[in-house]
Amino acid sequence: MSSIPPVPSEDSQASGLLDLRVASFVNDLRAAGYAESSVVKRQSVAKAFVRWTRDEQVAITDLDESHVASFLMRMPKPAKDRMALEGTALRLLLRHLRDEGEVPPPPKRDDSSPVAAIKAHYVNFLRNERGLTERSIYVYLPFIQEFLTEWVDRTGSGSPGAWNAQFVDDFLLHHAHDRPSEYTRLLATTLRSFLRFLYLRGETATDLSPSVPMVRRWRETTVPAFLSPEEVERTLSATDPSTACGRRNHAILLLLARLGLRAGEVVTLELGDIRWRTAQVCVRGKGRVLDQLPLLSEVGEALALYLQMDRGESASRRVFLRIIAPRVGLSGPGVVSHIVRRAFAQAGVHPTSRGAAHLFRHSLATRMLRQGASMAEISELLRHRSQTTTSIYAKVDFEALRGVAGSWPGTGGAR
Numbered sequence: 001m002s003s004i005p006p007v008p009s010e011d012s013q014a015s016g017l018l019d020l021r022v023a024s025f026v027n028d029l030r031a032a033g034y035a036e037s038s039v040v041k042r043q044s045v046a047k048a049f050v051r052w053t054r055d056e057q058v059a060i061t062d063l064d065e066s067h068v069a070s071f072l073m074r075m076p077k078p079a080k081d082r083m084a085l086e087g088t089a090l091r092l093l094l095r096h097l098r099d100e101g102e103v104p105p106p107p108k109r110d111d112s113s114p115v116a117a118i119k120a121h122y123v124n125f126l127r128n129e130r131g132l133t134e135r136s137i138y139v140y141l142p143f144i145q146e147f148l149t150e151w152v153d154r155t156g157s158g159s160p161g162a163w164n165a166q167f168v169d170d171f172l173l174h175h176a177h178d179r180p181s182e183y184t185r186l187l188a189t190t191l192r193s194f195l196r197f198l199y200l201r202g203e204t205a206t207d208l209s210p211s212v213p214m215v216r217r218w219r220e221t222t223v224p225a226f227l228s229p230e231e232v233e234r235t236l237s238a239t240d241p242s243t244a245c246g247r248r249n250h251a252i253l254l255l256l257a258r259l260g261l262r263a264g265e266v267v268t269l270e271l272g273d274i275r276w277r278t279a280q281v282c283v284r285g286k287g288r289v290l291d292q293l294p295l296l297s298e299v300g301e302a303l304a305l306y307l308q309m310d311r312g313e314s315a316s317r318r319v320f321l322r323i324i325a326p327r328v329g330l331s332g333p334g335v336v337s338h339i340v341r342r343a344f345a346q347a348g349v350h351p352t353s354r355g356a357a358h359l360f361r362h363s364l365a366t367r368m369l370r371q372g373a374s375m376a377e378i379s380e381l382l383r384h385r386s387q388t389t390t391s392i393y394a395k396v397d398f399e400a401l402r403g404v405a406g407s408w409p410g411t412g413g414a415r
Helices: 010-031 036-055 065-072 080-099 114-129 134-155 165-176 181-201 229-236 244-259 263-267 297-311 333-347 357-370 375-382 387-396 398-404
Strands: 280-284 290-294
Touching: 010 036, 010 080, 036 065, 036 080, 065 080, 114 134, 114 181, 134 165, 134 181, 165 181, 229 244, 229 333, 229 357, 244 263, 244 280, 244 297, 244 333, 244 357, 263 333, 263 357, 333 357, 357 375
Parallel strands: none
Antiparallel strands: 280 290
């Protein structure tokens, strides 16, 4: 008489499913561009973790960061190098399982306080109604968090209904003391925006935004920093055309120097934005505005070379990817600025200002002006919303300024 095979338990079924997901995880690592040696190490960690979950009878649907932490601490004296390797691998595995829908997402923080709700509504307002970039929102939020925290600490209440102009003034004076003028200007701008938002939402009975004084900043008090044409060309030639990194960076530098793109616009450039047939580049500018720029032959050749030789396959639609795995888009404008500073160092160029990527934009405008371009043409290329923004470059046309400058008084000065 044959025996009846045992019915698999739910835990064993879940562990079997987890075994299958390790293979899928490994395929994703290879697709993301990880070196084979890294894939093998992470696969070994994943398999060890699966065995551990089976021994501990942990179902796949129950997995979370606490189980990863327990696995890492399973030995009495774990080595730091091993913990770092295993921790990285298991964070990637957990993310993969969540993306596949096998593991539920991490629980959201239960922060239903009035302060958190107000801040969340304001972020949505900036992102969806004002069209601010994530970078701009990142600049605004610390000021708002500090403002709200100080109010709660002082009153114990998160309700803005009791706010008054005196509290706003006290906060501004306290935090602007001994701070640079640019910090004070950003603080005041953020507070005015936030207080106006609260009034429009009906959170405050009075519009307190007028109680925030304007921080005077005189326009056009300085000459914009720029590079000479020789410095621009020397920087462009500093990249190594024999390496994948050098070809990618050269294409990035050309977009900055020839088309005047901002660092963030280079980061967000996608494959579909390059219109090869019409020789145009679609640029996502400030305020989520889409602009069309001509794809110059020099820029197009550098982009085509990078795309054909070095970019490779990726699930990301971004044009420029990380050189090392995971092969995803660049993390932000700071990466582009780092590429520019590195090119400056290799070319022996020492800018007089702290700017990096934006220097190419200033240099392009300066060169166009000195070659006879009008302010309207420069404004169109740089995609300024107002020609007032472009007018600052008039001060770098020193030859034209000499023609309108008065003669210096003679010996003895003015009488």
